[in-house]
Amino acid sequence: MKFTLTALTAAMMATTAPAQTTVQSCDRQVTFDAPPKAAISNDVNLTEMMLVLGLADHMVGYTGISGWKTLDVEMREGVAQLPELSAKYPTKEVLIGADADFYFAGWNYGMKVGGEVTPETLDPFGIKVYELTESCIHIGEKSAASMDDMYADLLNLGAIFDVGDKAAELVAGYKADLESFTATLAPLEAAPRVFVYDSGDDAPFTAGRYAMPNALIEAAGGTNIMNDFEKSWATVGWEAIVDRNPEVIVIVNYGDVTAAQKREFMTSNPAFADIDAVKNDRFVTLEYVEATPGPRNIKAVKTLAAAFRGE
Known part of the structure; x- marks a missing residue:
């Protein structure tokens, strides 16, 4: 009888023990015994990924936003309960x-190679790190940026926090939306x-080629x-831009210098006067x-x- 009870207890423990989840994070595999309960995200876009998955209740705060950017109304509502x-x-x-147990960040999105905050420096304190896929180029090789980078992050977060169905639904919706939209575009x-x-x-x-706008531009x-x-976000010389003569200039809007000021800088500078985009006043603004x-x-x-398409 004692053997029977012990076996039954073991069986019950086996069925109720939480299942481990392992995800790929850049060149690492990270295993979670249970969904994090005290997560922190860095930067506005990574924080928004957490919010669309409904993970605010798993978070103790966020970092890296007000120092460079501002939150729009939608984002302010989403993080109202959380401290920066x-x-x-x-x-x-x-x-x-903050007693964090999880940090969602990326290389140059809250972490720097060789810096004090890395997966290795946080591990002894029980803080697991998931790295933004786009940023993995800073520590190894990867293919050019694609929409799949963003989809992979949502699906991996879904697995980590046990909201895989929600993540899969979101990704399927994004893919369907993009596919139906591009199918109706007038050819160029x-x-x-x-x-x-x-x-x-x-x-x-x-x-x-490794930064997200490369993928966005191609999709459009x-x-x-x-x-x-062969870089993600990086600095080049103005000579390269003038020589390649862009027909459209995409301005990323954030920080102390506004999109209007960036546009004024390019349109008023004689060095850029012969660029097609400047001559034809073809500028478009994307928020960070x-x-x-x-x-x-x-x-x-x-x-x-x-x-x-000139619209």
């Missing part, structure tokens, strides 16, 4: 002090040459003039949260597609 723990990149002490005689102007006067900070029917630039991986990428593709 650091205006810019958090220190290790900030994350530990040729893909317009597009320059992404993030920031910088002396030298522009722009999107190379254009060609990123820096698609052979649209130009970086996140739920608003589909809207960004629609905005770009309209601009490429």
Whole structure:
């Protein structure tokens, strides 16, 4: 009888024990015994991924937004119950002090290679890290940025927090929306040459082949003039931009310098007078949260597609 009870108890324990979940995070596999209960996200786009999955109740705060960007009405409502723990990149002490058990960030999205906040430095404190897929190029090799980068992050977050059905539903909806939209687009005689102007006067900070705008531009029917630039977000010389003569300029709107000011800088500078986009006044603005991986990428593709077609 004693043996029977022991076996039954073991069977019950086996059926009720939480299942482990393992996801790929850049070059690491990360295993979770249970969904995190004290998560922190860095940056506005990563935070929005958490919110669309309904994970605010699993979070103890967010970081890295007010130091550079502002929250729109939708985002303010979503994080109203949460504190911003650091205006810019958090220190290790900030994350530990919040009793965090999970940090959703990326390389140059809250972490720096060789910095004090990395998966390795946080592991001894029980803080697991999931890295933004787009950012993995900073620590290894990956293919050019694609919409699949954003989809993968949502699906992996869904698995980590045990909301896989919700994540799968969202991703399926995004894919269907994008597919139906692109199917109705008027064809272009040729893909317009597009320059992404993030920031910088002396030298522009722009999107190379591994940054999300590369994928957004292609999905909308254009060609990123820096698609052979083996970088994610990085600085180039103005000479390269002038030589490649973009037909459309995409301005990323955030920070102290407004989109209008960036546009004025380009249109008033004699060095850019012969650029087709400047001569023809073909500028389009994307908000930071649209130009970086996140739920608003589909809207960004629609905005770009309209601009490429003169709408």
